[in-house]
Amino acid sequence: MTYKLYYWDGIPGRGEFVRLALEEAGAPYVEVARRPGGTAEMLKLMSDTGAGTIPFAPPFLIDGDLTIPHVANILFYLGPKLGLVPEDEGTRHVANGLQLTITDFVTEIHDTHHPVGVSLYYEEQKQEALKRSADFLAERLPKFLGYFERVLNQNPTGRGHVVGKALSYVDLSLFHIVEGLRYAFPNAMRAIEGSVPNLLALHDLVAARPRIRNYLLSERRLAFNASDIFRHYPELDRQD
Amino acid sequence: MTYKLYYWDGIPGRGEFVRLALEEAGAPYVEVARRPGGTAEMLKLMSDTGAGTIPFAPPFLIDGDLTIPHVANILFYLGPKLGLVPEDEGTRHVANGLQLTITDFVTEIHDTHHPVGVSLYYEEQKQEALKRSADFLAERLPKFLGYFERVLNQNPTGRGHVVGKALSYVDLSLFHIVEGLRYAFPNAMRAIEGSVPNLLALHDLVAARPRIRNYLLSERRLAFNASDIFRHYPELDRQD
Numbered sequence: 001m002t003y004k005l006y007y008w009d010g011i012p013g014r015g016e017f018v019r020l021a022l023e024e025a026g027a028p029y030v031e032v033a034r035r036p037g038g039t040a041e042m043l044k045l046m047s048d049t050g051a052g053t054i055p056f057a058p059p060f061l062i063d064g065d066l067t068i069p070h071v072a073n074i075l076f077y078l079g080p081k082l083g084l085v086p087e088d089e090g091t092r093h094v095a096n097g098l099q100l101t102i103t104d105f106v107t108e109i110h111d112t113h114h115p116v117g118v119s120l121y122y123e124e125q126k127q128e129a130l131k132r133s134a135d136f137l138a139e140r141l142p143k144f145l146g147y148f149e150r151v152l153n154q155n156p157t158g159r160g161h162v163v164g165k166a167l168s169y170v171d172l173s174l175f176h177i178v179e180g181l182r183y184a185f186p187n188a189m190r191a192i193e194g195s196v197p198n199l200l201a202l203h204d205l206v207a208a209r210p211r212i213r214n215y216l217l218s219e220r221r222l223a224f225n226a227s228d229i230f231r232h233y234p235e236l237d238r239q240d
Numbered sequence: 241m242t243y244k245l246y247y248w249d250g251i252p253g254r255g256e257f258v259r260l261a262l263e264e265a266g267a268p269y270v271e272v273a274r275r276p277g278g279t280a281e282m283l284k285l286m287s288d289t290g291a292g293t294i295p296f297a298p299p300f301l302i303d304g305d306l307t308i309p310h311v312a313n314i315l316f317y318l319g320p321k322l323g324l325v326p327e328d329e330g331t332r333h334v335a336n337g338l339q340l341t342i343t344d345f346v347t348e349i350h351d352t353h354h355p356v357g358v359s360l361y362y363e364e365q366k367q368e369a370l371k372r373s374a375d376f377l378a379e380r381l382p383k384f385l386g387y388f389e390r391v392l393n394q395n396p397t398g399r400g401h402v403v404g405k406a407l408s409y410v411d412l413s414l415f416h417i418v419e420g421l422r423y424a425f426p427n428a429m430r431a432i433e434g435s436v437p438n439l440l441a442l443h444d445l446v447a448a449r450p451r452i453r454n455y456l457l458s459e460r461r462l463a464f465n466a467s468d469i470f471r472h473y474p475e476l477d478r479q480d
Contacts, residue, residue, distance in 0.1 A: 068333050
């Protein structure tokens with residue numbers, strides 16, 4: 001069964017967290033919106049007035065009859081099928097809790113450049129973005145990264161992984177968080193990375209996985225850019 | 241088994257979505273942080289350097305050995321145990337997708353009064369809040385409410401409920417969304433309510449459930465206030 005992943009074309013975006021899981025598992029999937037006419041097909045599904053389940057926004061996954069929206073929900077669903085989460089129910093909820101903290105982190109990262117309106121351009125909210133980014137770098141970035149560093153440190157079953165004793169989809173998502181933050185806030189990351197050695201080790205471990213390495217070199221991996229969640233505006237980064 | 245719910249005392253907050261499910265089901269639970277010394281106990285759990293699973297933030301639920309953070313995650317876990325979600329896996333993921341859209345909506349509602357910094361007071365970001373609230377009321381409020389109205393309309397199995405043919409935890413959460421928005425943005429809600437009749441009918445259906453009615457009249461139900469997610473600042477509401 002080939003999974004159908006629906007996400008905006010042209011950016012890694014939130015779809016990337018799902019892609020990394022599918023790629024690591026070597027699972028068959030298609031990126032519908034990257035095919036000719038695919039974006040129209042995606043929008044049609046979202047506005048279907050006859051459908052029983054309608055996603056609010058991409059990404060969503062279609063697996064047979066089932067339409068599953070939201071990154072954490074997709075990964076909760078795929079985790080056991082892809083062998084990327086421990087199988088017992090309790091640990092799956094622990095993993096989902098971690099993934100939902102990543103979801104919140106991603107929202108806050110996005111809002112550094114879009115603090116007052118999704119429908120406004122960055123240039124229309126640049127002053128507010130400067131204020132929000134300063135607060136983000138001073139308060140939130142150390143809090144979130146420090147949290148995941150602690151979780152890695154305190155994992156009772158597997159040093160080096162965030163949950164359980166083997167690679168999970170949460171590990172893969174944390175890899176992308178580090179990648180994205182290094183792109184968006186290189187100065188701030190240089191200043192903080194010394195305090196999160198376990199997180200960096202996890203990043204490197206994921207980057208060295210053969211399928212992930214292969215994916216990162218492929219055309220399926222899109223580059224970060226100024227339409228994405230992670231954006232590099234030098235004025236929003238730490239000023240050294 | 242008595243569930244232990246951990247959430248900040250003094251506000252309905254995000255804990256309310258969990259409370260409504262526990263109350264509707266008549267499930268035994270304690271609100272740890274509302275007991276003497278309970279907030280300290282909650283903070284101690286969060287900073288425990290020996291624990292294997294550490295919540296990033298309240299609310300979290302402890303059920304036996306399991307610590308489960310994040311509203312949607314708690315409800316995903318509790319849903320079948322409380323009889324508040326259809327039992328098949330696919331529909332549980334549909335419900336979880338809807339709950340995660342509510343999560344995003346709640347974040348945007350919160351950010352109307354806190355657009356630039358969680359660590360700053362409202363008064364320190366009032367100008368930005370005016371801008372963000374205007375965008376929220378013009379673009380996001382109609383989009384989110386219209387989405388849930390559509391989902392209610394298109395539910396193939398049960399008119400009147402958002403997922404499946406019986407009351408679910410997502411219905412209960414939507415009740416609280418309507419309650420909170422009426423408190424925070426009474427003018428804007430008066431202007432928009434005519435366009436979302438199914439959502440209002442669902443609100444009234446939930447309010448009339450005997451256990452919910454009983455709960456709303458009890459001391460366990462805290463009033464909305466200016467420390468909560470839903471805040472009533474007249475200047476942020478629609479100006480009629």
